[in-house]
Every structure is written in structure tokens, then in C-alpha cells.
Amino acid sequence: MIKAEKLSYSFPQKDLYNKISFTLEDDVHCAFIGTNGTGKSTLVDMILHPDNYLYDGRLIVDVPGRIGYVSQFYSLDEEKEVTVFDYLSEEFVRLQNEINTICDEMATADELDELMERYQNVMDQFQAIDGDFYESNIRKQLKIANLKDYENHLLTNLSGGEFKLIQVIREMMISPKFIIMDEPDVFLDFEHLNALKNLINSHKGTLLVITHNRYLLNHCFNKILHLENAELQEFDGTYVDYNFALLEMKIEQQELAAADMEEIERNRKIVERLRNEATKVDSATKGRSLKARVSLLERLEARKTKSPFVDIKHPQIELHTSVKSSDDVQGDVSGQTDTDVTISEERTEQNHEKVILEVENYSVTFDRQIMEEVTFSMEAGGKVAIVGPNGTGKTTILRDIYKNNNPAIKLAPDLKIAYLSQMHGEVFNEKETVLKNFEDAGFETEAEIVRYLKTYGFEEELVYNKVENLSGGEKNLLQLAKISRMDADFLLLDEPTSHLDTYSQLALEQAIEKYEGAVLMVSHDFYTVANCMDYVLFVEEKKLRKMSIRKFRKMIYADHFDKNYLELEQKKKELENRISFALQAGKFEEAGKYCDDLEQIINQM
Template identity: 75%
Template sequence: MIRAENLSYSFPHKELYNKISFTLEDDVHCAFIGTNGTGKSTLVNMILHPEDYLYDGKLIIDVPGRIGYVSQFYAIDEEKEVTVFDYLSEEFVRLQNKINQICEDMGTTDRLEELMEEYQTTLDEFNAIDGDFYESNIRKQLKVAGLAGYEDQLLSSLSGGEFKLVQAIREMMISPKFIIMDEPDVFLDFQHLNALRNLINSHKGTLLVITHNRYLLNHCFNKILHLENTEIQEFDGNYVDYNFALLQMKIEQQELAASDLEEIERNRRIVERLRNSATAIDSATRGRSLHARVSLLERLEARKTKSPFVDIKQPDIQLHTEGPLEDQTVLHAEDYSVAFDRQIMEHVSFSIQAGEKVAIVGPNGTGKTTLLRDIIRGENPAIHLGENVKTAYLSQMHGEVFDEKATVLKNFEDAGFDTDAQVIGYLKTYGFEEELIYSPVGNLSGGEKNLLQLAKISRTDANLLLLDEPTSHLDTYSQLALEDAIEKYNGTVLMVSHDFYTVANCMDYVLLTEDKGLRKVSMRKFRKMIYADHFDKDYLEYEQKKKDLENRIAFALQAGKYEDAKKLCDNLEQLLLDNGGKNK
């Protein structure tokens, strides 16, 4: 369906792809992976709108029908008050109305042959998406997604995670042959993440899915595309096998490269001695020896093993506070309630003490984000902040925080820097190359926007951080950096998250949304609830060990310690073998 041949593309001052080639065949479910800012979303946009890009090489698109697309960013048109069912049925109703209109026109026109062709084309399009059964299919898909009974809900009343699932259902129904999803898992709760897995696995067509979510990677895909350092790796198989093979290849490649460099350096020293000797003594024999050794050195350099890409672009996230508050209630809610078209929270009361790190966890649509917004706005009489509390807010809606049409530099004018050079130097520690500083915020990837929010939050010296899905869009190394920063932060944190590992690794306890209220739950009890209701305990513990080993191998490679990396890789292989070579 899609084929790239020696595709190259660059932004000003930044090369994204260097002669990459890959193929997406019929009916594969392909995961598209890579760290933040490597150009995954740009490549997706090139597939969707190739005419908008000037690139070298070939990009061949042979897709019957439309290409479906689920964006990494969601925007519900609140003025468009339609139900979930109406939203999902729009394309079917449009084609149905068009067919009816053509039939009506046939009785009053002399363009009968032309209308017959148009009728057949439209009917084929309608049949291709199983139009005769769209009403029952909508209900079936909603049930698969865990959204049974949502048909009559207004689109504008859905949470971000719920709308993501509805978007995925819509594209799967009207674009059955080929669909691209850009991080469809962000903002999904544990139940809906399982629902997305079921939707992906039940789809019969071709899927290209950008994701950092290990659970989906482990359970949904039979092909991997990995974009790294302007090059692409293509692997037919599952993610577990791919990642292990990649680490093994990098260890072998680095060892060979080190051996080649050692041999090159030895010959370079011989050439230097011969050159000095030939200069001191005029000898034809020594001149020939020098020429032969220089030719050997040139051959060695030309065929040396290329060092693998082992650079880890891990941001240096530092969360500061002017001074931690001690022995006081930082945040108190008394009889807090919120409702939209239905009651979301009712008579909620809770307190958070200075220095506590608390996660609000619960299903999509239970008011978690609304609560954070009410705290930051400071207008709800049920919410009280303690004395000298200074807040900072990370929003899952980036447009709430940044002027997305303005440059990154412009958005940091109020961040307390004296010069542009200071901003550039500061943002480099968060992984932003200088050319990105002059780009509009709207051009950044979701992960880059989250990192940018964290960079700005750190400049506020707030002692209460309100973080709404801070790990969404972040790659593995950025997530590790954020977890480390939260652990070291000596202020108070209230975080909305569906990321089990971040909650388990960083939080003191959980506020669980249930029955329109919040219930305080210890981390030990929270873990047991997750094991019982959503994910197998053995799987989560195994996955944590596997991820830890993979990261340690990557860091060992970055440091050039390939002997350590080999030992860790042996440990990883044993772990995989102990678990049957695959995840449970």
C-alpha cells in the first residue's frame, strides 16, 4: 500500500530522513516508533499530503479509498452539538443521501448515463464500508471499545480519552483499507486502553500506529518501523523480538566498530613512524612501504564498521521550588461538586499536605481534569489553597498554556531570562535543538510540547504542581527523566495519570474516582486493584524488569561499555526465555 524508496527530507538546519526505504503491505498492523522529535508525525503527514512536501526519492501511495487518520491532538467542536451516534454515522448518511438524490435526479434528467456511473461509484463506496449494516456495526464497535450505551451522549460531553476511542471507531468504519493513528493511546484509562487493544486487533485492514505505549506494542503489532537518527529499521515480527534483536545488533556492531578503530589507530601510528623515517632518510624502499601502508589505512577506513546510533536524548528535567512548605495543608476541598449534562463529582472533600505526591486515578470522564482546572483557576469556593502556595499547571491541552502560533522563543519571554541566548542554552538541556527555538509551538510534536511545558514550569519555582497527564506523548527516556525529577522535587504534586508505572514509581498514594467521589487508596492497595481489574501482576512485574534491563543496556552502549551491555543482554535473553519468549 505504501512504499518509500531512498526518501530524504530536511527542515531548515535539520535532516529528518536520509535515504530511508520501507514497505507497508496489505493487512499488516505496523507500530511506528522512535524518540520524541525524530519526525514520525512529519512522515505521517507526508503520506497524507505528499503534494505539500519537497523531498528526494520516491514515496509511492497505492491505497484504495480514503486514508483514515486519528490525530495525536484532539479538538471537539463544542458548537457542533451532535451525539456520538450521529458523529459516527455522518459519512454513511452522506453517502445514503447522495444515492437517494441521484435516484431522484434520474427521473428528471437526460444525463442518465452519467448519473448511472455516479450512482454505481457511490454505491460501491457505500458497500465498501458495509453501509447497509452501519447502525448495528456502530453499536458493535462501541461495545468492543467499552462504550456501550454512549450512542446518545453529546460529543462535547466526552473526556479526551473517550473521544479518542470514538475517533478510532469512526476511522475504522469509514476507512477500512488503511488507517494511520498518531498516539491514539494518550489519555486512555486502563479499561479503555484494553478497549483500544481490542479495536486494533479486531481490525481487518492495514494500520500504521505511532505509539510509545509498551502494552500496545507488546500485544497489537506484527511489523515494526523504527525511526532513529535519520534512518529507519524495518522488522517483520513483534515488538519484543524486534527490540531484543536491535539491542543484540547494536552490541555486535559497537564491538566490531571498536575493533576496527583499534586496527585503524595502530596502522595510523605505523604510517606516522614511516612518514617521519622517510623524511629523515631519502629511501625509495621506505617510500614504497609508506605508500603501501597509507593505501591499507585508506582501505581500512573505507570499510570500517559503522558505529551504531546509541545517543540517548534524555532531557535534564529539573523541578524547582523557592522553598518547600512544611507542616501545613497545601490544598483542601470541601463539598466540591461538578456537573455537565450529568453529575460528575458530588460532595467531594479531601486535603493534601505539604510535600505529598498524589495521583488522581480513575476512568475517563470522571472529572479529574476539571478538578485540576478548577484548582488552578482559583474561582471555585469549595477549593482552598494554603498560605504562600504557588501553583504551576501542566495541561493536556497545550493551547491552554502556549500561543501555538508564536515561536518557542516568544513563549518564553515571560520565563525570567535576560537574553535569547539564555533561553536557547536552557532549552538545550530539555533536548531542544536551536532551530526548534525559532519554530512555532504548533509545529512541535506532542512529546516536545509536554517537555516545553515542563521546562516552563521549572522556571516558576512553584511549590504545588498540578500535572494533567504529564507522561502523555513522552518517549521512554523522557518518562524516566520526569519520574526522576518528580522524586527529587521537594514540593507538592497533584497529578492526573493513567500511566501505571509513573504512578507506582513516584506517588505516595492515590485519590481514586468512584461513585462521583474521591477515595484515598494506599499504593499497596492500588497495585492490587490494578492487578485484579486490568493487568496481570506477573505481566506488569515482568515488563518492569524487561524495561529496566533494556534501558541499562542502552545506557551501557552509550557509555561504550559493550562488555557490560553483553552481560545485561544475556540477562534479558534469560528473562525472555523464562517467560516463554513472549509477554503473558
């Protein structure tokens, strides 16, 4: 259906693809992955609109009917007061009306050939999307998405997550052969994410889905396209199997790279010795030996083992706070008495017991009551997630805490707060360059900004781009880079993992775990919530109910996973960490043994 052969494409300042090749056959469900900013959305747009691009190589798009597309961003016409059922029926009704119009024209027409051709063409379109059974098919799809009672609801009354699922259903019905989805999971709550998983798995046609969502990746796809460092890897199999194959390749590549470096270092020493001898003795023989050895060294360095899928950029996210960490306290104890150390430890403990936020009888009302008399408090250093369905006021309470102008909310005095927003325009001037947006971040020179942003994965050419031209994941990383410069005591994070690639998600989780300040996070990413939060405030009946992470895990995994999945996932993560540590220490044989154990775990998943 789709075939690329040695496809190359570049922006003025960046090579996106370097002779990449892949094939998408009938009925595969393919996940399209890669770090933020690698050009996934551009490649999708190239498939949808190939005539808009000047590229090298071949791109063959041979798809019967229209190509369906679900954007990562959704827009709903507020004037469109139609029901869910009518919205999903629009294309079928349009074709039915066209068929009826042609039939009416046939009754009075003298020349039927052209009308018969039009009639057959429209009938082919109608039958290609199973038009005779569209009403029952709509109800079937709504049931799969757990929206069976929604057919008479107005579109304008749906939450963002509900409307996203309706969009997916619509494209699956009117474009059954081939659909592209660009991060369809962004901002979906747990129930809607599970519904999206069911829709993907029940679809009979070909799907190409850009996603960083670990739940969907682990449960929905039988083919992987991985775009990294301008090159593409094609893998027939599940994401779990692909990750394991990538890890095996990493062990092999790093072992070969270590051997290469050992040989290079040995030859460097020989070159150095020959140079020293050549300066002492004027000898043509020694000069030729030196030249030959330098040439060999250059060849070794040029062909040393490297792989774009092993050398994947990982952002170095660090969240700083003005609160003095326990590590800093330990670092300052030289020259102190035992009593001084005890007092320092007590002061650190007291700091973490300090209440920094009190919410009492907080309520939110839009067209209906969303939150009612919500009461909770937070201590310094606490890590708390607000979790619940779409449209229940989670973002609103986070914004109200940040604005600090609601009498139901009290913040500790002199508390330094930083806010990560779903709406990037609230934080950045998107019409300005990345560089311009960091001029107030405490840097003395432009070079300092460039060096700093490089640690977050932004190459120099991106620093001079306008923020509006960045991908969603890059914009989120940019917010995190700005936040880390603020030395805030309290972070308010609204869907911080949205759009982030899996490597950035893991880096953020590690940064949150190390952060000494307090975090209040709205998130639908249950991996991040379960991995680095102290407890959850769960939205239930317009209130926030405190829930332990253990109970949260139990609730989520009971709804979404097989009985032993949580235990197997934890063992898998532990083995992956052990392999990582073994590779860092150069213990390749040990890493290989752990890899054998990991394969057994994966086979059980």
C-alpha cells in the same frame, strides 16, 4: 498499499528523512514510533497529501477507496445535535440517498448509460464499506468499544475520550482498507484506552498508528516503523520483540564501538610519537610515516561504528526545588558535631511532614455535579496522582489549586508552585519563538538558553522556531524545561506524559522520583503512576478515594493484563536496567548474559 523508496525530505533548517524506504502491506497493524520532533506527523501528512510536498525518491500510495484519518486533536461542532448512531450512519445514509435519487432519475430518463455508470460507482462505494449491514456493524463496533448503550446519546454530551473512540469507529467503518491514526490514545482514561486496544485488534484492514503509549505498543501491533535521526528502521514483529532486537544491536554496536575507540586511541598515541620525533629530526622517511599514520587515523574515525537507532537522544529532565534535599544536608555536615547532624536530619523529616495543601468540601458543577464535598490533604515531598475517567473534574481541581482562589482550598504560605497544562497556550505565547518564551527564565545570555534547551533535546534551529510549529511532545518537554527553572516546591502536572515519546516518559519518571518537592499529577498513564507515585486519589462517585499504589496496580492489571504480566514486566525492567549498567561499565559479556535471561522473560509475555 504504501511504498517509499529512498525518500528524502528537508525543512529549511532540518533534514527529516534521508533516503528512507518501507512498505505497508494489506492488513498489517503498524506502530509508527520515534522521538519527539523526528517528523512522524509530517510523513503521515505526506502520505495523505503527496502533491503538497517536494521530495526526492518515490512515494507510492495505492489504496482502494479513501484513506481514513484520526487526528491527535479532535473538534466537535457544538451546533451538531445528532446522536452517536446518526453520526456513525452519516456516510451510509448519504450513499443510500444518492442511490435512491439515481433510481428515481432512471424512471424518467431517456438515456440510461450515464446513470447506470453513476449507479454502479455509488453501489461499489456502498458495498466496499459493507453498507447492507451498516446498522448491525455500528452496534457491533460500539459493543467492542464498551459503548453499546451510547447509540442514542447526543455527541455534545460525550466526554473527550468517548468522542475520540466514536471517531475511531467512524473511520474504521467508512475507510475499512487503510486508516492512519496520529496519537489516538492522548488523554484517554484506562477504560477508553482498553476499548481503543480492542478496536485496533478487531480491525481487519491496514492501520498505521503513531503512538508512544506503552500499553498499546505492547498489545496491538505486528509491524514497527521506527524513525530516528532522519533514518527509518522497518521491523516485522511485535514491539516487545523489536525492543529486544534493538537492545541486542545496542550491545553489539557498543562492543564494536569500544573496539574501534581502542584502535583509534592506539593510533593517536603513535601519531603523537611520530610528531615528536619529526620535530626533533628532519627526516623525509619519518614525515611520510607520520602522514600515512594520520591518514589511517582519519579513516578509522570516519568509519567508527555508529547507529542512528542506538544513538537515540534522551532528554535530561531535572526538576529542581528550593527545598533542601537530604543529599544536600549530608553534603553540609563536614565540621558539624553529631548533635548538629541529628538536628539537620530531624529538620529534613519535619519538612516532609509539613502539610502544604488542604482541600475541604470542594465541589465542581458544570451542567451536572462532577465532584462533591471532596476532602484531602498533601504533605511536602509527597507524590500523588489523581486518577479517574474522562470528564470527572480532575483538570478543574488542578487549575483551582494553581489559581488559589477557591475558599475550599488552602495552600501553605510562601509555597512556590509550578503548573504544567494540557493547553500549551496557557503557559507559552505560541506565536513567539521558543527563545522569546525563555527570556524570563533567569538566563543572562541567549547562548545559555540554547545550551540549556539542548539538554532537553532541542537542537539550536528549533530554539528560533515559533512554539506553535513544535510537535505536541516538544511542547510538553518545553513546559518541563521551563518548570525546572522555577525551583518550585510543589508541581501540578496535568497529563505530563501526553505526546511524549517513550524515552522522554522514562526520563520524566526518573526526574519525578529524584525531585525533593511535592507533586500532584493528573494522569491516565498507569505506568508512570505505578512507577513513581506514593499513592493515588481515585475518582469514585464524585469523591476522591485514597488508594495505595499496590492496590492501584492490582486494580489496573486485573482489568488490563494477564495474571502473570505484572511480575514478568517487573523482571523485564530489572534485567533491562542491569544490561544498561553493564554497558555503561563496558562489561559486554555480562550484558549478553542478561540479554539471554531477558529473552526467556519476553518469551513468557
